[in-house]
Amino acid sequence: MKSIILLAPPAAGKGTQSDLLCKKYGFVHISTGDLLREAMQKDDEMGHMLQEQMQSGKLIDDGVVFQLLENKLKTIQDTSGYILDGFPRNVNQAEGYNQLLQSKNQELSAVIYLSVDYDLALKRIVGRISCPKCGHVYNDMIEENQPSVKGICNDCGIELTKRSDDNEETFKVRFETYIDQTEPLITYYKEKGLLYEVDSSVSTAEVFKQIESIVERL
Ligand SMILES: [Zn+2]
16 A cells, blocks of 8 residues: 655645546545544544634644544555645654554655745746636736636636735745745655655646656655
């Protein structure tokens, strides 16, 4: 069973690549955010404990996340592998995760890092405009994704709108926070010889080709 961690800054296309991987190789996508949301909705001890922690504004402790991950791993033992998304976020969690895998006689296959240039990521997010009627997404900062008439949907002929949080300031903070938090993790996995860096500034198909060549060597 292949065990892959996918790391990516905002706008690197992580969701798309993860979908492509699951489709092609039959991997299971594991998002710790989804696991927590699911667990919280359950009417059991864990669910109640999580609801309480949320209401009191406390951070969910790592032990809970590890427990949920361990339970999830048990249910997917007969699959070809999984992609872990949104976890680990720091070296502490990475070490805990290694221990969890060791205790199950498993090991991490690879950590794939989708790197993206700041300026391109900025354009992908800040230039994003969409049609309020059909939902089609355009980008007024990336030439091949511009509508034929500036600011107007090609299909509906109505004005395109922008999300208010898609601005440069918000993006800069998100991106820099991600890079600061992730750098130690990148170094950690590099030293273990598990890190594979993929340049995600090219097209979706080209990014996936790079990822395929990594996965097929594992
Ligand atoms: Zn439209």
